[in-house]
Amino acid sequence: MEREVKDKSKKLLVDYLVANLHNHNVYFTSYVFCEVMNFVNVVGQIYLIDTFLGGEFTQYGLKVIQFTGWDGTLRYDPMIHVFPRVTKCLFYVYGPGGSVNKQDTMCILPINIINEKIYIFIWFWFIILAVLSALVLAYRLVLVFWPNSRFMVTSCRARLVKHDHLRLVLSRASLGDWFILDMLSKNVDSMYYREIINDFSDRLDGKEGSGTLQSLMIQ
Numbered sequence: 001m002e003r004e005v006k007d008k009s010k011k012l013l014v015d016y017l018v019a020n021l022h023n024h025n026v027y028f029t030s031y032v033f034c035e036v037m038n039f040v041n042v043v044g045q046i047y048l049i050d051t052f053l054g055g056e057f058t059q060y061g062l063k064v065i066q067f068t069g070w071d072g073t074l075r076y077d078p079m080i081h082v083f084p085r086v087t088k089c090l091f092y093v094y095g096p097g098g099s100v101n102k103q104d105t106m107c108i109l110p111i112n113i114i115n116e117k118i119y120i121f122i123w124f125w126f127i128i129l130a131v132l133s134a135l136v137l138a139y140r141l142v143l144v145f146w147p148n149s150r151f152m153v154t155s156c157r158a159r160l161v162k163h164d165h166l167r168l169v170l171s172r173a174s175l176g177d178w179f180i181l182d183m184l185s186k187n188v189d190s191m192y193y194r195e196i197i198n199d200f201s202d203r204l205d206g207k208e209g210s211g212t213l214q215s216l217m218i219q
Contacts, residue, residue, distance in 0.1 A: 010192070014199045017180070024176030031179070032140055039133035046126050053119075056082045061123035082119070083112035143175075150178045157185045160194045165201040172204045 001009070050057035064079065089107035092100050142149050151170055155163060170178055185193055 022174045028176040028179040042129045079116040083116040160190045161197045168201045
């Protein structure tokens with residue numbers, strides 16, 4: 001963008017941040033609620049599938065891992081217990097005289113060979129999602145209850161921003177405001193983000209206009 005257009009968009013953004021200071025907590029709460037629901041969803045899926053499979057799903061992947069390390073002559077495939085491949089079948093067929101005869105035989109269930117592979121993949125996928133979702137929630141808890149962690153996270157992502165300006169902004173900003181600023185650091189150029197934080201800190205410190213002058217001097 002041209003410098004004039006860039007400065008205009010930057011001013012609009014800083015004006016918005018100043019005018020809506022402390023008004024982003026609901027957005028942050030909604031975002032965290034969605035992350036909580038992600039964790040609840042995957043745990044609920046594990047519980048429902050475990051109920052559907054008669055309590056075998058929670059340990060399913062662990063048993064499969066143990067099974068691969070057993071001796072080939074002694075091991076028992078746990079997948080066969082959940083998804084049997086052979087079963088006893090009873091057929092009713094008509095005899096030569098028209099009477100119904102019972103025929104007892106063994107039937108192969110090829111669909112279960114596919115089912116066991118599908119549920120192995122689902123087990124590992126759900127466990128990965130559950131662990132990652134739990135780590136995200138732990139990360140959010142640290143950010144909520146340890147304010148200094150917000151400064152460390154944002155300063156690592158925006159290395160060009162002066163720490164004094166960033167500390168000033170975060171000292172005046174609420175948790176929701178920090179979340180918006182952190183999202184901005186992921187989605188704008190690092191030089192542009194530095195100018196935004198500089199102007200924002202000047203506005204909060206009562207030095208409106210000095211940030212624009214500084215950007216012109218840099219240019």
